[in-house]
Amino acid sequence: MESVEQKLHMTHEMKECPQHGPYMAFRIRNGDDTYTPWGRCPKCQTGEPAQQIKPQFVIDQQKLDQIQAARQQQRLFDADIPEKHKDSTFANFVVTEQAHLDAIQACYDLLDGHLKSLLLIGPTGVGKTHLACASIRAAVERDKTARWVKEKQLIGSLLEAMGERIGGDQAVLRNYASYDLLVIDEIGKKPMSDFEANALFDLIDERWGANKPTIYVGNVTGTDFKAHFTDPMRSRIGDKGAWRRLTGKDYRENAV
Numbered sequence: 001m002e003s004v005e006q007k008l009h010m011t012h013e014m015k016e017c018p019q020h021g022p023y024m025a026f027r028i029r030n031g032d033d034t035y036t037p038w039g040r041c042p043k044c045q046t047g048e049p050a051q052q053i054k055p056q057f058v059i060d061q062q063k064l065d066q067i068q069a070a071r072q073q074q075r076l077f078d079a080d081i082p083e084k085h086k087d088s089t090f091a092n093f094v095v096t097e098q099a100h101l102d103a104i105q106a107c108y109d110l111l112d113g114h115l116k117s118l119l120l121i122g123p124t125g126v127g128k129t130h131l132a133c134a135s136i137r138a139a140v141e142r143d144k145t146a147r148w149v150k151e152k153q154l155i156g157s158l159l160e161a162m163g164e165r166i167g168g169d170q171a172v173l174r175n176y177a178s179y180d181l182l183v184i185d186e187i188g189k190k191p192m193s194d195f196e197a198n199a200l201f202d203l204i205d206e207r208w209g210a211n212k213p214t215i216y217v218g219n220v221t222g223t224d225f226k227a228h229f230t231d232p233m234r235s236r237i238g239d240k241g242a243w244r245r246l247t248g249k250d251y252r253e254n255a256v
Contacts, residue, residue, distance in 0.1 A: 017041035068143075075140045081148050085133035093130055096248055100127070103244040107135045110213045111142070111181075117208075117241035119216045119225070125250030128217045132183045135215060144180035151187045151200075151218075158199045169199065177206040180213075187218035188228040201233050208236040 015025040015038060025038040081088075090104055103120060110118045120128040136146040154176065161168035176182060192200065207214050216237070220228065229237065 011035075013038070015041070017044060019044065071143075072140050075145055076137065079136050079140065079146045079148055081133050081136060082129070085129055088130045088133040089137055090131070090134045093127060093134060099245065099247050103127075103131055103246055106242050106244050107131055107138075107215075109242070110215065111135060111138055113213075115213065115240055115242050116211065117214050117216065117237045117239070119218075119237065119241065119243035120246065121218055121220050121225070121243060122246035123250070124219055126246040126248045128219075128246055129185055131246075132185065132215050132217050136181060136183060139181040145178070146181040146183070147176065147179045148183040148185060149176070150185050152190060154184060154203075155192065155196045155199065159196075173199065173203055173206065176203055177210065177212070181215070182207065182212070183215045183217065185217040187216050188220040188224050189218070192228070197230055197233075201230060204233050204236050208239065 010026055010028050012024055012026045014022055016022055020041055020043040023041050023043070025040075027038050028036045030036065090107070093100070093104065095101060095104075106115065106118050109115045120132060122128055133148060136148060139146045157172050158169045161172040204214070214237075218224075226234065
């Protein structure tokens with residue numbers, strides 16, 4: 001027994017209505033082997049309101065990569081890395097002894113979340129700042145925010161902001177506390193007043209409470225560290241913290 005479609009020589013095909021989406025359309029073959037036009041969308045014929053068709057977005061991987069690269073470049077710029085260390089990475093750090101490998105491993109431990117604080121100490125020119133800035137670059141490559149700042153610059157910005165308006169120092173403190181990674185360089189170069197010590201403690205405490213890693217860099221000894229930082233500071237720095245002493249020849253002497 002022939003079906004209705006066979007009797008009418010009817011064919012069908014899925015069509016797309018711009019208002020209602022896909023529908024099944026039919027057409028009939030005429031006696032002269034021509035066909036009637038495809039049937040209209042049934043929802044259009046009944047006057048049914050148009051549905052909200054979600055636009056389809058095509059992912060342009062190249063464009064996404066360009067956006068990611070631009071974001072990383074901006075974050076590196078915002079990190080305020082000193083000019084001489086703009087290109088410092090772990091890969092181009094010259095390793096000459098085990099202490100260097102230990103320091104690099106500690107930097108990775110901090111980036112991976114195993115440490116909250118890292119103290120890089122040692123004499124001038126042995127690569128402390130190089131490794132700290134390499135850590136910043138690695139953090140940015142992991143889509144994190146980071147900042148390098150000298151201790152005296154940090155304290156100075158807090159004092160300046162406080163002098164400009166009431167609560168200005170707190171705004172600066174919150175800014176430094178917000179970075180995913182903060183590097184404080186040249187610690188312990190000058191004594192701090194009580195206000196300066198309190199301001200630095202507030203920053204250390206804020207970052208410690210938020211589980212945000214901080215790298216402290218300086219030409220200090222263990223005795224200097226104990227004298228420069230108060231007991232509450234040392235307590236927080238020591239919580240999931242580590243210190244690595246770098247030794248070796250002065251890089252700057254080698255460059256002459």
